[in-house]
Amino acid sequence: MRFSDRYPLIVTPHKNACRDFWVRHLGFEVGFDSTWFVWLHSGDGSASIAFMTPDHPSAPPGPEPFSGRGLCFEMQVDDVDAAFAEATQRALPVGYPLTDEAFGQRRFGFTDPSGLWVDVVQQTEPAAGWWDRYMLDPAS
Template sequence: MNHSLTLRRSDMRLRDHYPIVVTAQKEESRDFWQRYLGFRTVFDSSWFTLMAHDGASIAFMTPDHPSAPPGSKTFTGRGVCFELEVDDVDKAHAELTGKGASVTYPLSDEPFGQRRFGFADPCGLWIDVVEQIEPEAGYWERYMQ
């Protein structure tokens, strides 16, 4: 007998969804996302910040607050990427570097069909800014077998 939980589309209605990054750099991360990425603060306290921009949301939480979800650990900057897809990556790159953002992965055309650049925020979260472009001819065929 299979006891796994199966949710149909109508069983659970989401009101919101966002990652919570547990970090001691809550304020620095909040300020960074406001200054460089245009996110606005929806809620802010000494221990939690929720931010949003054009349908995307992210939250930052200090590691010492008792309301931290069970199992959450302080983020170490590894294993997570926050993808920001834009219409014009060259314009986004010019805007961000014009504001002084330190881009550590240069503007690049990738063979799999993205033009992108990247950098990390103060807590180490990797931010990948991408525009979809045509992949190199035949690139995806080897993965579609």
């Protein structure tokens, strides 16, 4: 299967607030917008996300409005310090400060108006031995 795009579709009554948040704070661009659905993408095409109101008949079967639980959207960057500086300049309401994690990430995080938690991460070298207790034995 070959994909031309892949993105989460968040069902939320806050479609317009989410659109405005992602455009203002993260520099996303609007690729398509209607009264019930918006698709956003980064200028370089490396990421996209969509939001849809819960009251439209074209809603896919099953998705209830997003409750803000059980989903974390990871956005990996090459330079998290630069991303943090840009986010701060755009007045992004950061909920998790820029932090070096022992498991091998430098990251910060925030919540958008739908309740979606977003982690902006840069992969780093984990602390020596940190992953040893979590790795599966390839022979088992």
